[in-house]
Amino acid sequence: MRAAYASAFDADNPLAALTVGDRPEPTRPEPDWVTVQVRASSLNHHDLWSLRGVGLSGDQLPMILGCDAVGTDPDGNEVVIYPVVPTPGDPRGVSILSEHFPGTFAERVAVPRMNLLPLPTGLSxxxxxxxxxAWLTAWRMLTTKGRVADGESVLVQGAGGGVATAAVALGVALGKRVYATSRDAAKRERITELGATAVEPGARLPERVDVVIETVGAATFDHSLKSAAPMARIVVSGATAGHEPKVNLRRVFAMQLEILGTSMGTPDELTELLAFCAEHxxxxxxxxxxxxxxxxxxxxxxxxxxxxGKVVIDHTA
Structure with a gap:
């Protein structure tokens, strides 16, 4: 079957490590795994990091990439794949598709049957x-971790990428006051079209916010701290611009701030997200x-x- 996979690692030019070609049909490591015919998938920065060699070792190559997918299960049902799978050999006990098990950038992919969620009516x-x-991560950041409540406000750093843009759209849909930063004027215009207030990085906000969505890291973290209201939650799921920021601890304890790390979400949270998007x-x-x-x-x-936003791959074209 045709697939897109990491055939090597290249930290400087990850695209050079990408190969598209034939790979064996997926195998089912456990009896409860099934094979899904993929209809659509989407790209994440995780895929580029994999090509750089982050999270993979040489003995795992070649590795089919891709975390996200919608497809058809063996019974003909349209399903959304939850990409976190049990992985006994991983210190976390789980892994994301394309880390230990082949990913979704292929004609077919094998996953545990329990990872299949029905595609809601109204969602393509x-x-x-x-x-x-990306959207599941943003949903968890806002709800489970950020605990965003009625009347609260949100700052999203570095809108444009998948998680940050999802956080803007979801924050607005949840009825929150959303501020979002971007260095790019065109992206700030797009942020405004989504219903948020767009600002330049580091700009003083009209108010201190209750939840900060942080995926940028060192380049924006001081601004995140300064923009946070007392008792605010700063939720971190990425560090695309540096993972070792300087942190003013006096501000953290004086303002009683929470700094919370997260990644992905649970099957129940994905079910909630699918229902929310369909209903609203x-x-x-x-x-x-x-x-x-x-x-x-x-x-x-x-x-x-x-x-x-997201780059989507149409597997039917």
Whole structure:
């Protein structure tokens, strides 16, 4: 079957480590695993990090990439794949598809049957393929970890990428006052179109916020601290611009701030997210849809840094 996979590692030019070609049909490591025919998938920065060699070792190559997917199960049902699978050999006890088990950038993928969730009526395969990683992470950051409540406000750092853009859209849909930063004027305009207040990085906000969505890291963390209201929650799920920020601990304890780490979410949270998007007609922000035959173009688009929202791969084209 055709698949897109990491055939090597290249820290400086990850696209050079990407290969598209034939791979064996998926195997089922346990009896409760099933094979899903993939209809749509979406790219995440996790895929680029894998090509750089982060989270993978040489003896795992070649590794089919991809975390997110919507497809058809053996019974003909349209399903959304929850990408976190039990992994006894991993210190976490779990892993994401494409870390230990082949991912979703293929014609077919094997997953535990319990990882299949029904595709809700009203959500297209393109929409739903955006949700299991970036949008699920944003949902968990806002709700479970951020505990955003009525009347509270949210700051999203570095809107444009998948998680941050999802946090903007979901925060607005939840009825919160949302501020979002971006260095790019065009992206700030897009943020405004989503219903949030767009500001330049480091700008003073009209108010201190109750929840900060932080995926940038060192470049924005001081601004996140200074923008936080007393008792605020700063939720971190990434560090694309440095993972070792300077932290003013006096501000942390004086303002009684919470700094919370998170990644992904649970199957129940993905079920909640799918239902919320279907019920409230929330649709993911899609940067572009690329046919699987041109998946390299999708990777190049993500690597360029010019994306606003998700890059979706159409496996039927």
């Amino acid at each position: 395969a393109t929409d739903a393929a955006c949700l299991p990683t 007609e929330v649709r993911p922000v899609v940067d572009s849809v690329v046919p699987f035959s041109r998946i390299e173009d999708g990777f190049a688009r993500l690597a360029s840094g010019d994306v606003f």
